[in-house]
Amino acid sequence: MEYQRTDEFNWDYPKPFTLAVSPSGGDIDGLNHTNNAVYVRWCETIGWAHSAVLGLSLADYGRLDRAMAIRRGEYDYLLPSVLGDELLLGTWLTGSDGKITMERRFQLIRLRDQSTVLRGRWDLVCIEMSTGRPRRMPTEFSVVYLPAIVEKIHPDS
Template identity: 30%
Template sequence: MTTSQTPTFEHEIAIVPRDIDDMGHVNNAVYLRWVQEAIVDYWQHISSTDAQEALLWVALKHEIVYREPLFLNDEVDALVTATGTRGSRASFLTNFRRGEDIVSEVRSSWCCVDTVTRRPQRIAHDIARRFLPS
Protein backbone atom coordinates (compact mmCIF):
# COMPACT_ATOMS: atom_id res chain seq x y z
CA MET A 1 0.00 0.00 0.00
CA THR A 2 1.36 3.39 -0.93
CA THR A 3 0.36 6.47 0.97
CA SER A 4 -0.37 10.01 -0.12
CA GLN A 5 -3.20 12.36 0.79
CA THR A 6 -5.69 9.62 -0.09
CA PRO A 7 -4.18 6.14 0.18
CA THR A 8 -3.88 3.98 -2.90
CA PHE A 9 -4.06 0.25 -2.40
CA GLU A 10 -1.94 -1.92 -4.68
CA HIS A 11 -3.32 -5.30 -5.73
CA GLU A 12 -1.25 -7.67 -7.86
CA ILE A 13 -3.01 -9.14 -10.89
CA ALA A 14 -2.23 -12.60 -12.27
CA ILE A 15 -3.17 -13.00 -15.93
CA VAL A 16 -4.11 -16.60 -16.69
CA PRO A 17 -4.76 -18.26 -20.07
CA ARG A 18 -8.56 -18.17 -19.66
CA ASP A 19 -8.35 -14.33 -19.47
CA ILE A 20 -7.15 -14.17 -23.08
CA ASP A 21 -9.71 -13.75 -25.87
CA ASP A 22 -9.66 -14.54 -29.60
CA MET A 23 -7.78 -11.28 -30.25
CA GLY A 24 -4.86 -12.57 -28.15
CA HIS A 25 -5.24 -10.06 -25.32
CA VAL A 26 -7.10 -9.87 -22.01
CA ASN A 27 -10.85 -9.90 -22.61
CA ASN A 28 -12.61 -6.68 -21.63
CA ALA A 29 -14.97 -8.53 -19.26
CA VAL A 30 -11.99 -9.76 -17.21
CA TYR A 31 -11.32 -6.19 -16.03
CA LEU A 32 -14.64 -6.26 -14.16
CA ARG A 33 -13.56 -9.36 -12.26
CA TRP A 34 -10.23 -7.73 -11.48
CA VAL A 35 -11.89 -4.55 -10.20
CA GLN A 36 -14.08 -6.60 -7.88
CA GLU A 37 -11.13 -8.65 -6.63
CA ALA A 38 -9.02 -5.52 -6.04
CA ILE A 39 -11.70 -3.56 -4.20
CA VAL A 40 -12.70 -6.54 -2.04
CA ASP A 41 -9.01 -7.12 -1.24
CA TYR A 42 -8.70 -3.42 -0.32
CA TRP A 43 -11.76 -3.70 1.96
CA GLN A 44 -10.36 -6.81 3.65
CA HIS A 45 -7.01 -5.09 4.11
CA ILE A 46 -8.33 -1.93 5.80
CA SER A 47 -11.34 -3.22 7.74
CA SER A 48 -11.75 -5.16 10.94
CA THR A 49 -13.05 -8.70 11.04
CA ASP A 50 -16.24 -7.40 12.67
CA ALA A 51 -16.81 -4.94 9.81
CA GLN A 52 -16.19 -7.67 7.22
CA GLU A 53 -18.75 -9.90 8.93
CA ALA A 54 -21.34 -7.09 9.12
CA LEU A 55 -20.96 -5.48 5.69
CA LEU A 56 -20.78 -6.45 2.04
CA TRP A 57 -20.09 -4.38 -1.06
CA VAL A 58 -22.21 -4.58 -4.21
CA ALA A 59 -21.09 -3.00 -7.46
CA LEU A 60 -23.54 -0.46 -8.88
CA LYS A 61 -21.70 1.01 -11.85
CA HIS A 62 -18.42 0.72 -13.75
CA GLU A 63 -16.99 3.07 -16.37
CA ILE A 64 -13.94 1.61 -18.09
CA VAL A 65 -11.40 3.33 -20.33
CA TYR A 66 -9.12 0.90 -22.16
CA ARG A 67 -5.83 2.57 -23.17
CA GLU A 68 -3.63 -0.37 -24.18
CA PRO A 69 -4.21 -4.13 -24.40
CA LEU A 70 -2.79 -6.54 -21.86
CA PHE A 71 -1.28 -9.90 -22.79
CA LEU A 72 -0.68 -13.23 -21.04
CA ASN A 73 2.85 -12.59 -19.75
CA ASP A 74 2.33 -8.96 -18.72
CA GLU A 75 2.94 -8.01 -15.09
CA VAL A 76 0.00 -5.90 -13.93
CA ASP A 77 -1.07 -4.18 -10.73
CA ALA A 78 -4.42 -2.67 -9.84
CA LEU A 79 -4.11 0.63 -7.98
CA VAL A 80 -7.32 1.32 -6.04
CA THR A 81 -8.12 4.75 -4.64
CA ALA A 82 -11.33 5.66 -2.86
CA THR A 83 -12.67 8.91 -4.31
CA GLY A 84 -15.69 9.55 -2.11
CA THR A 85 -18.51 8.28 0.08
CA ARG A 86 -22.10 9.42 0.42
CA GLY A 87 -24.80 7.62 2.36
CA SER A 88 -24.45 3.93 1.55
CA ARG A 89 -22.31 4.53 -1.56
CA ALA A 90 -18.59 4.67 -2.13
CA SER A 91 -16.75 5.50 -5.32
CA PHE A 92 -13.37 4.22 -6.41
CA LEU A 93 -10.82 4.74 -9.16
CA THR A 94 -8.94 1.60 -10.14
CA ASN A 95 -5.98 2.06 -12.47
CA PHE A 96 -4.38 -0.96 -14.08
CA ARG A 97 -0.64 -0.46 -14.42
CA ARG A 98 1.91 -2.35 -16.51
CA GLY A 99 5.32 -1.05 -15.55
CA GLU A 100 4.93 2.72 -15.39
CA ASP A 101 2.04 2.80 -17.89
CA ILE A 102 -1.64 3.05 -16.94
CA VAL A 103 -3.27 0.70 -19.43
CA SER A 104 -6.84 1.00 -18.20
CA GLU A 105 -8.83 3.00 -15.68
CA VAL A 106 -12.12 2.10 -14.06
CA ARG A 107 -14.37 4.46 -12.14
CA SER A 108 -16.85 2.49 -10.09
CA SER A 109 -19.63 3.03 -7.61
CA TRP A 110 -20.41 0.52 -4.86
CA CYS A 111 -23.17 0.14 -2.28
CA CYS A 112 -22.48 -0.91 1.30
CA VAL A 113 -24.94 -3.65 2.31
CA ASP A 114 -25.80 -5.15 5.69
CA THR A 115 -24.95 -8.89 5.60
CA VAL A 116 -28.08 -9.88 7.53
CA THR A 117 -30.80 -7.71 5.99
CA ARG A 118 -29.15 -7.41 2.55
CA ARG A 119 -30.29 -3.76 2.57
CA PRO A 120 -28.13 -0.71 1.92
CA GLN A 121 -26.24 0.41 5.00
CA ARG A 122 -25.04 3.97 5.56
CA ILE A 123 -21.25 4.00 5.58
CA ALA A 124 -20.23 4.79 9.14
CA HIS A 125 -17.79 7.64 9.69
CA ASP A 126 -15.05 5.29 10.96
CA ILE A 127 -15.36 3.15 7.81
CA ALA A 128 -15.29 6.19 5.51
CA ARG A 129 -12.16 7.45 7.31
CA ARG A 130 -10.39 4.19 6.54
CA PHE A 131 -10.92 4.85 2.82
CA LEU A 132 -10.56 8.64 2.98
CA PRO A 133 -8.47 9.58 6.01
CA SER A 134 -8.03 13.25 5.15
Protein backbone atom coordinates in the same frame (compact mmCIF):
# COMPACT_ATOMS: atom_id res chain seq x y z
CA MET B 1 6.01 -10.52 -7.55
CA GLU B 2 5.92 -7.68 -5.02
CA TYR B 3 6.43 -3.98 -5.63
CA GLN B 4 7.39 -1.98 -2.58
CA ARG B 5 7.78 1.35 -4.38
CA THR B 6 4.72 2.57 -6.20
CA ASP B 7 5.65 6.26 -6.20
CA GLU B 8 7.63 5.78 -9.42
CA PHE B 9 4.40 5.40 -11.42
CA ASN B 10 2.06 8.11 -12.64
CA TRP B 11 -0.86 7.23 -10.38
CA ASP B 12 -4.06 9.27 -10.50
CA TYR B 13 -4.34 9.24 -6.70
CA PRO B 14 -1.73 9.03 -3.92
CA LYS B 15 -0.63 5.88 -2.10
CA PRO B 16 -2.54 3.18 -3.99
CA PHE B 17 -3.32 -0.19 -2.51
CA THR B 18 -1.74 -2.42 -5.15
CA LEU B 19 -1.89 -5.92 -6.55
CA ALA B 20 0.58 -7.35 -9.08
CA VAL B 21 -1.26 -9.24 -11.85
CA SER B 22 -0.30 -10.90 -15.11
CA PRO B 23 -2.59 -12.41 -17.74
CA SER B 24 -2.27 -16.18 -18.17
CA GLY B 25 -3.33 -18.34 -21.11
CA GLY B 26 -6.97 -18.58 -20.02
CA ASP B 27 -7.20 -14.78 -19.73
CA ILE B 28 -6.47 -14.18 -23.42
CA ASP B 29 -9.42 -13.82 -25.80
CA GLY B 30 -9.90 -14.23 -29.54
CA LEU B 31 -8.33 -10.82 -30.20
CA ASN B 32 -5.11 -12.12 -28.59
CA HIS B 33 -5.24 -9.75 -25.63
CA THR B 34 -6.56 -9.88 -22.08
CA ASN B 35 -10.33 -10.33 -22.04
CA ASN B 36 -12.23 -7.39 -20.55
CA ALA B 37 -13.95 -9.65 -18.00
CA VAL B 38 -10.53 -10.49 -16.53
CA TYR B 39 -9.96 -6.83 -15.66
CA VAL B 40 -13.33 -6.73 -13.92
CA ARG B 41 -12.39 -9.85 -11.92
CA TRP B 42 -9.06 -8.29 -10.93
CA CYS B 43 -10.88 -5.16 -9.75
CA GLU B 44 -13.18 -7.28 -7.60
CA THR B 45 -10.19 -9.15 -6.14
CA ILE B 46 -8.31 -5.98 -5.21
CA GLY B 47 -11.47 -4.30 -3.89
CA TRP B 48 -12.05 -7.13 -1.41
CA ALA B 49 -8.36 -7.26 -0.47
CA HIS B 50 -8.26 -3.51 0.17
CA SER B 51 -11.40 -3.65 2.29
CA ALA B 52 -9.95 -6.51 4.36
CA VAL B 53 -6.65 -4.66 4.90
CA LEU B 54 -8.60 -1.59 6.02
CA GLY B 55 -10.46 -3.77 8.52
CA LEU B 56 -13.74 -4.95 6.96
CA SER B 57 -13.99 -8.46 5.54
CA LEU B 58 -16.88 -10.36 4.01
CA ALA B 59 -17.40 -11.98 7.43
CA ASP B 60 -17.77 -8.50 8.96
CA TYR B 61 -20.33 -7.62 6.30
CA GLY B 62 -22.34 -10.72 7.25
CA ARG B 63 -22.09 -9.99 10.97
CA LEU B 64 -23.31 -6.42 10.44
CA ASP B 65 -25.93 -7.38 7.81
CA ARG B 66 -24.53 -4.53 5.70
CA ALA B 67 -22.45 -4.41 2.53
CA MET B 68 -21.09 -1.90 0.06
CA ALA B 69 -22.60 -3.16 -3.19
CA ILE B 70 -21.69 -2.01 -6.68
CA ARG B 71 -24.48 0.17 -8.03
CA ARG B 72 -22.55 1.08 -11.15
CA GLY B 73 -19.25 -0.09 -12.63
CA GLU B 74 -17.44 1.87 -15.31
CA TYR B 75 -14.27 0.74 -17.08
CA ASP B 76 -12.16 2.58 -19.63
CA TYR B 77 -10.04 0.07 -21.56
CA LEU B 78 -7.21 2.32 -22.76
CA LEU B 79 -4.57 -0.11 -24.04
CA PRO B 80 -4.33 -3.87 -24.47
CA SER B 81 -2.33 -6.20 -22.30
CA VAL B 82 -1.08 -9.54 -23.57
CA LEU B 83 0.01 -12.90 -22.26
CA GLY B 84 2.75 -12.49 -19.66
CA ASP B 85 2.56 -8.70 -19.31
CA GLU B 86 3.50 -7.59 -15.82
CA LEU B 87 0.82 -5.24 -14.52
CA LEU B 88 0.21 -3.35 -11.32
CA LEU B 89 -3.37 -2.65 -10.29
CA GLY B 90 -4.03 0.18 -7.84
CA THR B 91 -7.23 1.08 -6.01
CA TRP B 92 -8.49 3.86 -3.79
CA LEU B 93 -11.63 5.01 -2.03
CA THR B 94 -12.21 8.43 -3.55
CA GLY B 95 -15.51 9.75 -2.26
CA SER B 96 -18.51 9.27 -0.01
CA ASP B 97 -21.60 11.12 1.07
CA GLY B 98 -20.84 9.78 4.57
CA LYS B 99 -24.24 8.10 4.76
CA ILE B 100 -25.03 5.59 2.03
CA THR B 101 -22.68 5.95 -0.96
CA MET B 102 -18.99 5.57 -1.69
CA GLU B 103 -16.78 5.67 -4.77
CA ARG B 104 -13.85 3.35 -5.53
CA ARG B 105 -11.35 3.97 -8.34
CA PHE B 106 -8.94 1.65 -10.14
CA GLN B 107 -5.88 2.15 -12.33
CA LEU B 108 -3.96 -0.64 -14.08
CA ILE B 109 -0.38 0.12 -15.17
CA ARG B 110 1.68 -1.98 -17.60
CA LEU B 111 5.17 -2.12 -16.11
CA ARG B 112 7.24 -2.47 -19.32
CA ASP B 113 6.31 1.04 -20.47
CA GLN B 114 4.50 2.42 -17.37
CA SER B 115 1.38 3.02 -19.46
CA THR B 116 -2.09 3.07 -17.96
CA VAL B 117 -4.02 0.16 -19.47
CA LEU B 118 -7.31 0.64 -17.63
CA ARG B 119 -9.12 3.09 -15.40
CA GLY B 120 -12.22 2.02 -13.54
CA ARG B 121 -14.78 3.39 -11.14
CA TRP B 122 -17.40 1.84 -8.93
CA ASP B 123 -20.32 3.71 -7.44
CA LEU B 124 -21.11 1.80 -4.25
CA VAL B 125 -24.21 1.86 -2.09
CA CYS B 126 -24.58 0.49 1.41
CA ILE B 127 -27.23 -2.20 1.54
CA GLU B 128 -28.82 -4.39 4.17
CA MET B 129 -27.69 -7.84 3.06
CA SER B 130 -30.81 -9.63 4.29
CA THR B 131 -33.14 -7.47 2.17
CA GLY B 132 -30.92 -5.89 -0.50
CA ARG B 133 -32.34 -2.48 0.38
CA PRO B 134 -30.21 0.64 0.73
CA ARG B 135 -29.38 1.47 4.33
CA ARG B 136 -27.19 3.97 6.16
CA MET B 137 -23.59 2.86 6.66
CA PRO B 138 -23.05 1.43 10.13
CA THR B 139 -20.56 3.16 12.39
CA GLU B 140 -18.00 0.44 11.68
CA PHE B 141 -18.06 1.32 7.98
CA SER B 142 -17.70 5.04 8.62
CA VAL B 143 -14.80 4.51 11.04
CA VAL B 144 -12.91 2.26 8.60
CA TYR B 145 -13.75 3.63 5.16
CA LEU B 146 -14.11 7.39 5.52
CA PRO B 147 -10.55 8.06 6.79
CA ALA B 148 -9.21 6.04 3.81
CA ILE B 149 -10.73 8.39 1.20
CA VAL B 150 -8.10 10.15 -0.93
CA GLU B 151 -8.14 13.07 -3.36
CA LYS B 152 -6.87 13.07 -6.92
CA ILE B 153 -3.21 14.02 -7.30
CA HIS B 154 -3.84 16.15 -10.41
CA PRO B 155 -7.37 17.57 -9.92
CA ASP B 156 -7.44 19.22 -13.36
CA SER B 157 -6.57 16.06 -15.30
